[in-house]
Amino acid sequence: MSKKIDLSIDFLGVHCENPFFLSSSPVCHNYEMIAKCFDIGWGGVFYKTVGILGMNECSPRFDIVRKEGTPFVGFKNMEQISEHTWQENAEIIKKLKHDYPTKVMGVSIMGANDEEWALLAREMTKAGADMLELNFSCPQMTSHAMGSDVGMNPELVERYTRVVKQNTHLPVIAKMTPNITHIEDPSKGALRGGADAVSTINTIKSICNIDIENLTGKPVVNGKSSISGYSGAAVKPIALRFIAQLKQDPELANLPVSGIGGIETWQDAVEFLLLGAENLQVTTSVMQYGYRIVEDMKDGLANFMEAHGYTSLRDFIGKALPNVIPCENLDRSFQIIPKIDLDKCVGCGRCAISCFDGGHQAIDFDTKTRKPTITDKCVGCHLCLNVCPVFDCITPGEIKFKKGCEPHDVKRQHCYYA
Amino acid sequence: MTKVRQLPYGEPAEKGLNVRLVMEEASRCLLCEDAPCSHDCPAGTDPGRFIRSIRFRNFTGACKTIRHNNILGASCAEICPQERLCEKACSRCGIDKPIQIGKLQAFAMEQERLLGLKILEAAPSCGKKVACIGAGPSGLAVAAELAKLGVSVTVYDENEKAGGMLRYGITPSRLSDEIIDQDIKAVESLGVKFELSRRIDKNELDKLVAQYDAVYVGVGLSASKMIPNLKGTDLKGVETALAFLKRARIAGGKIEDLGRVVIIGGGDVAMDCASTAKQCGAKSVYVAFIETLETMPASKRELDYIVDLGVPVIPAFKPVQLNGEDHVTSVELAAMEGNSKITLDADTVIFAVGQKVQDDYKGMTSDGKIFVGGDLANGGKTVVEAVASGKDIAGEIAKFLHI
Structure with a gap:
């Protein structure tokens, strides 16, 4: 102590x-x-x-x-x-x-x-x-x-x-x-x-x-x-x-x-x-x-x-x-696109299942190599990152600003897996 | 603490999981898309599907998946070499260790037993009749698959009880009568009839061919091989693995006077002989085989099991002769490399050096109304592969019968 x-x-x-x-x-x-x-x-x-x-x-x-x-x-x-x-x-x-x-x-x-x-x-x-x-x-x-x-x-x-x-x-x-x-x-x-x-x-x-x-x-x-x-x-x-x-x-x-x-x-x-x-x-x-x-x-x-x-x-x-602010006051000008570490990926496909059934159909799953790829359809909801069973495999990646939105500093979540 | 495990004959070698542990294990499952484990089950038991049912507490559903896909689901759960099949394919290997698929399957099958579930039922008759010779894994699989199509199937077997190698080639600590009977009951629930203690020789086979629309010959490799030209194999106290395992199973492990036992062979059957001899109270048990520990055919699980029971193994030694006048008294072994020699005192010598086809069926292949499969066709593989073979052959027979 x-x-x-x-x-x-x-x-x-x-x-x-x-x-x-x-x-x-x-x-x-x-x-x-x-x-x-x-x-x-x-x-x-x-x-x-x-x-x-x-x-x-x-x-x-x-x-x-x-x-x-x-x-x-x-x-x-x-x-x-x-x-x-x-x-x-x-x-x-x-x-x-x-x-x-x-x-x-x-x-x-x-x-x-x-x-x-x-x-x-x-x-x-x-x-x-x-x-x-x-x-x-x-x-x-x-x-x-x-x-x-x-x-x-x-x-x-x-x-x-x-x-x-x-x-x-x-x-x-x-x-x-x-x-x-x-x-x-x-x-x-x-x-x-x-x-x-x-x-x-x-x-x-x-x-x-x-x-x-x-x-x-x-x-x-x-x-x-x-x-x-x-x-x-x-x-x-x-x-x-x-x-x-x-x-x-x-x-x-x-x-x-x-x-x-x-x-x-x-x-x-x-x-x-x-x-x-x-x-x-x-x-x-x-x-x-x-x-x-x-x-x-x-x-x-x-x-x-x-x-x-x-x-x-x-x-x-x-x-x-x-x-802790009202929903209407949140900054909605950007999307944080997740990135997948394919070396860590074990090929379970859970990200793809959840993205399709509960997200925006933005992950392609190659049935031969059993590896996922995030596509342009991704909206940055981070469902994949939450269902992935592998530690530190899917993490927040690139920040994409929406059309007409001025790029600016974006504060991210700290220590995602803590 | 004792270093040697005490396990009475017939007591289960491995403990099952209770419902709480099962839920923990099932929740470790990644519930893969297009699950690799399911791809790697030769018999198509579909573990990916039944584990998902367990995970969502649909235990009856899990039983249904297993039973519909693999008529020997209860036995396979116990003795399948999962570590080189479904569990090897498990995605979770990339994180820590695979899901204990066999244990989950055993739990589901235990539920079937405890709840008295009747999953399969006889189909309406299609008017065709098929005989299966041999009530071993492939014969049971052929019988079940055809019965599902409405074929009237009769299974013939020379033994008193159905199961073939399941019953007489594996020790009950690894596969109990209760579990074999559970699988047999599932076959019976499809309306399959059994003619037991009925040996079908060449002559009788011809009669059956005349009587039935098709005959499946799945007699397996039920004769034991011997090492040719080895001096002393005709002495008293020398026996084959299958004969030994069978008499132990029938006697419930009560075999006295085994004395000092030497087992020759490095496969799973040899390991089963070793544990059985130990459990039957042999004074000492040694296992010797020509292969190295690395190349011996027995699975690591089986080797570990007998080592736990305190059986010493002697790898890379071959028997050169058995000594004794009327009854065997010792075995002489020579190293595969170098000049080392060992003489082991022995009152019982068991040869587990492989099996072969009974003479009546030697060289038999599928022909006309006769279909051949299982170990007889593939040269002797696992139970789950015999089931797979049986399923395939049943498909061929159905095609032949235009069902």
């Missing part, structure tokens, strides 16, 4: 030794788990959502999306909030805060009405929480007065946020659902209610797989299943999109964001930070690989910062935002 690099960041006025937090979920619901994650090096946690009563959970409760040999492309869970009562959780939080005073104890809470939100806010503040996260986004609650049903309603978000703010002096983060067209609307509700930040995304409502023999979704709970939250690597693109939209909204631009959604490597972390997230939350990859993944996330992040000469996370937080 690079010694020179400081990964700490003050998030909502709370000093965090690094930006990596466990998100409120099955990975942090008791003392032993959180003590272990702190020992391994996580900066903090958002303690699994505390409600008034413990939950009654189903079995089994998880499912995965697998692509060929890769498990956990996406992950579905049907767990709700903490299985303990708020009193039991308050004890655990108190002990953790006592034993790990430098670690950050975010506590996620969820009530069903004003009184419950107020009580939970007061009691978790008293227990020693450093910040409160309001769970407006769990998509699998057995009560419709709770979870993502609330998060889709900007008025309710505003109201409960205000109630919490009136009952705590701590920073308050509203956790937003992606199960909505415009995440900006409830986020503005949170802002009006006094939220200090939002975190997103919570899980996406999903049915991962159908058991085609039992005629129901998976996991199968005594012959039945339910729609519930989807997470993991597959949702990262959706999370990044929501975060970019929040940060690019003029009213919300200054509202800090804690980023969540498929973070597994330091590169994922950098991507969230570049879009403006100031704090990072992780669950699915921890469920798959364990708390230890934070070691390579921290080290990788430090190595990245060192290589780029950054000394603080704030040096690059939000740096990619100005370059």
Whole structure:
């Protein structure tokens, strides 16, 4: 681990030794788990959502999306909030805060009405929480007065946020659902209610797989299943999109964001930070690989910062935002024509198949020599380059300017295969 | 750690892939345009097509492709020398290593077994009758192809069970009865009838020619060669490879008193004799052959297999004489180059120096209603080439019968 690099960041006025937090979920619901994650090096946690009563959970409760040999492309869970009562959780939080005073104890809470939100806010503040996260986004609650049903309603978000703010002096983060067209609307509700930040995304409502023999979704709970939250690597693109939209909204631009959604490597972390997230939350990859993944996330992040000469996370937080622009503003004056390294080509013909069936019929495949040639029909879509199974065989080549377009410098994608 | 592999007789030499590993392997496949692997299967099994079916989880479809193209798809998956056929042609060789095509084929065929799929069915009769002599690979292929055209086919074989060399010339650790039976069942599902334990000699052949519209002679090379003028081959304890493999298969590997075994020969059959002798509890097993390790006819896979089992090999030595009064007691070997000599104590000496046609069929060629193919015609090649030959001959017979 690079010694020179400081990964700490003050998030909502709370000093965090690094930006990596466990998100409120099955990975942090008791003392032993959180003590272990702190020992391994996580900066903090958002303690699994505390409600008034413990939950009654189903079995089994998880499912995965697998692509060929890769498990956990996406992950579905049907767990709700903490299985303990708020009193039991308050004890655990108190002990953790006592034993790990430098670690950050975010506590996620969820009530069903004003009184419950107020009580939970007061009691978790008293227990020693450093910040409160309001769970407006769990998509699998057995009560419709709770979870993502609330998060889709900007008025309710505003109201409960205000109630919490009136009952705590701590920073308050509203956790937003992606199960909505415009995440900006409830986020503005949170802002009006006094939220200090939002975190997103919570899980996406999903049915991962159908058991085609039992005629129901998976996991199968005594012959039945339910729609519930989807997470993991597959949702990262959706999370990044929501975060970019929040940060690019003029009213919300200054509202800090804690980023969540498929973070597994330091590169994922950098991507969230570049879009403006100031704090990072992780669950699915921890469920798959364990708390230890934070070691390579921290080290990788430090190595990245060192290589780029950054000394603080704030040096690059939000740096990619100005370059995410509306489609209509893209430079459409040129085509980057791919080039094929025929020495590397193994002659599988996949580029030609995809170019014909999904592109512009711009690759001739010689059936005798089994070698492809790119023709004048190429529009520079780069489908071939993405389907080619050989490392570094098809790469971006010549830049062709369209008729009537003035040649100029064109910035290309960096490190295509990284 | 032990350096020698313990493998009981009949236990599979190689482990199959489970569905998860199969999906990983299938996703390594480049799914080539006009797949080179498919071009390089002599029998036209079309691996490019069935691997694509596996990749998109259409396992039944994969079985259909294999079965329709290669009636011995289950057996070929196990024993085909893929490394010099389809896998050698695999485009993925240009990246790292070829797709394990045999393993994927074995998985598909396992699905056929597990799911009890019935892929082939008898066609409506075309009114023609054909006899196949020999229930080995080429005979089975001829029978299946003709049956698909509605020909009523009867297969005659001198052995108790169908399969020919599949059954009696290969050790069950490499090809089990279960898998051979699966292929035979597929032939039967087309309505082919079998007359087993029925040896057809010259005389009977004439009767069959009179009785049937055409006769296919696919008796293969079922007689064993011997080294001519070698002293001592008439001693007790000396036997041929095919006789040995057959009695081991029938006895389920329970052959006692093999004692110290010396195998003469450097082909796949010799390797099978070596593993079989080892698995049957021989006190010691040596394999000696005249070729070098480089030029020996056995595939690397088979050589590696017996070396794993702890069988020492002696390349570039030829037997000069067998000693003993009534029963063999030793074999004398001389180096092909130089003057080195070895005498190996032996209670059993097995000759695996090639096969030949049975006398009844010597020199037979296609003529009139008689069609000759398989090893008998091509001099002895692989199972997949026998299937290919069978498919070709079936086409010729169909043409002859105007179907």
